[in-house]
Amino acid sequence: MAREYAKLNLNKMTRVLSKLNKSELIDSKKVVSKGIRTAQSKAKESNCYYCGTPCSSFCNSHTIPAFSLRNIAQKGKLFSANKVIEMRLVEMEKGVKAAGTFQIICKSCDNTIFQEYENPENYLNEITSKMLAQIHLKNTLKMISQRKMEIQLYANIQFGNQGKFKNKINQMDLTELEEELAYAKRKINKSYKGDYQIIFHKKLDYVIPIAFQGAVVLPIDLKGAVINNIYNANPKHKMKWIQMAILPMEATSEIILFVDKGNIRYREFRKQLNSVDSLEKN
Numbered sequence: 638m639a640r641e642y643a644k645l646n647l648n649k650m651t652r653v654l655s656k657l658n659k660s661e662l663i664d665s666k667k668v669v670s671k672g673i674r675t676a677q678s679k680a681k682e683s684n685c686y687y688c689g690t691p692c693s694s695f696c697n698s699h700t701i702p703a704f705s706l707r708n709i710a711q712k713g714k715l716f717s718a719n720k721v722i723e724m725r726l727v728e729m730e731k732g733v734k735a736a737g738t739f740q741i742i743c744k745s746c747d748n749t750i751f752q753e754y755e756n757p758e759n760y761l762n763e764i765t766s767k768m769l770a771q772i773h774l775k776n777t778l779k780m781i782s783q784r785k786m787e788i789q790l791y792a793n794i795q796f797g798n799q800g801k802f803k804n805k806i807n808q809m810d811l812t813e814l815e816e817e818l819a820y821a822k823r824k825i826n827k828s829y830k831g832d833y834q835i836i837f838h839k840k841l842d843y844v845i846p847i848a849f850q851g852a853v854v855l856p857i858d859l860k861g862a863v864i865n866n867i868y869n870a871n872p873k874h875k876m877k878w879i880q881m882a883i884l885p886m887e888a889t890s891e892i893i894l895f896v897d898k899g900n901i902r903y904r905e906f907r908k909q910l911n912s913v914d915s916l917e918k919n
């Protein structure tokens with residue numbers, strides 16, 4: 638039952654929340670916000686997670702490049718993914734500045750290590766391994782930051798055995814994410830064609846109203862066959878992540894799904910995705 642656990646819990650929590658009245662909801666929000674703030678401050682690093690330099694003021698790094706957010710933002714606000722999953726505890730609308738941010742690298746790194754992929758002009762040509770490595774790196778840093786915060790959150794005594802179990806899973810994730818990070822870091826410094834396999838890439842000739850960037854572990858493919866056995870809690874059975882970026886440009890949009898070179902678990906999924914009729918893909 639390993640990693641499925643979190644998802645089931647979220648569904649249960651969403652059901653419970655939908656039954657609360659307004660004042661109960663406000664109280665719950667306060668408790669959760671306080672818990673998250675405490676966990677965030679405990680999880681704070683003392684050095685930049687990329688270059689290792691001692692750092693007192695971390696950059697508020699955006700997961701989705703600001704140019705993409707600006708292309709879809711209405712009046713400076715945009716809907717976060719919470720709107721979609723109806724998670725009522727977190728504010729549904731966020732300003733462009735606060736959308737999907739993490740704070741574990743220094744400002745100098747944030748300004749330099751994502752430059753190629755954050756430049757819309759680079760999408761006029763073929764997407765390079767370096768750009769993919771930068772997306773991979775940022776997705777992984779965000780996941781590491783989240784897991785570290787969750788570890789502090791679930792270490793809270795009130796979560797009891799549930800918290801201990803959740804943190805065992807979080808630690809396993811963290812170990813795997815560190816390996817992902819090491820790969821992305823190597824490829825940022827020296828990348829070759831073929832370092833990443835594109836699972837799916839589509840350039841749309843219109844601006845889609847949603848932006849997303851992140852890494853996910855897909856449990857099954859389009860035919861229901863297992864890609865990652867999320868019920869296997871053995872640390873030797875590693876989860877394989879797929880990197881995703883849905884980026885609205887000024888007049889077009891990019892949809893990119895990719896994995897690192899050695900990741901063969903998504904082979905069938907890749908074939909399935911690319912054989913679906915293009916109308917369905919859109």
Ligand SMILES: [Zn+2]
Nearest residue numbers: 685688743746
């Ligand atoms: Zn740095």
